[in-house]
Amino acid sequence: MTGRFSVGLTGGIGSGKTTIANMFAKFGASIIDTDVIAHQLTQPGGLAMPSIREQFGDKYLTDDGAMDRTRMRELVFADNQQKQKLENILHPLIRQETEKAASLATGAYLIFVVPLLVESASWRNKVSRILVIDCEEQTQIRRVMTRNNLSEEQVRSIMRAQASRQQRQEAADDLIFNDGDLSLISDQVRVLHEKYQSLAKSLINNHHKKV
């Protein structure tokens, strides 16, 4: 994207994407989290709210004017056409806001956190490298049950709607196995950060040579 070195960071729900993106941020990478952007778009006064109100009605808004996430989740889970309708509103806005954030980012390189990156051809083509955060499925289930107060079956049904562990592993240029102690993960993050910094530098140098 925009000719800058960028990493697409992905992984299944609860794999540790946010946790590990925060570690990269400490080293100086610019993090652009598409989930955070999607959240902002659907807050009260968010850019997606006028279209959501127009197309779905007030029933899908909370009293303060945010998208009613629980209601909307139930709707789109059961009805693919409605899901498409919501995505048609959100995806162009996510793209627009992502590009805006990228143009403002000052870090040595960009990390886009994209939960469904492997599932999206356009994202796969956009990033320079794909970093997959991996862990055992049992670990994902345990973490998300605790974090989101969901049942095992609810977590499993979310996981079924995502790419499989194997599909993500196959798409990975780099992989962090995040099942153990976070202090050990931090060492892996440091090594990768150094690699990304040097790849970012060589990309800039190549650009200069071409000019």
Ligand code: ADP
């Ligand atoms: P994601 O963004 O992929 O859904 P998170 O980064 O939010 O995942 O992590 C899910 C939960 O698991 C969080 O509560 C986080 O604190 C915890 N977690 C992540 N990695 C580890 C780890 N290596 N050890 C223990 N807990 C972890």
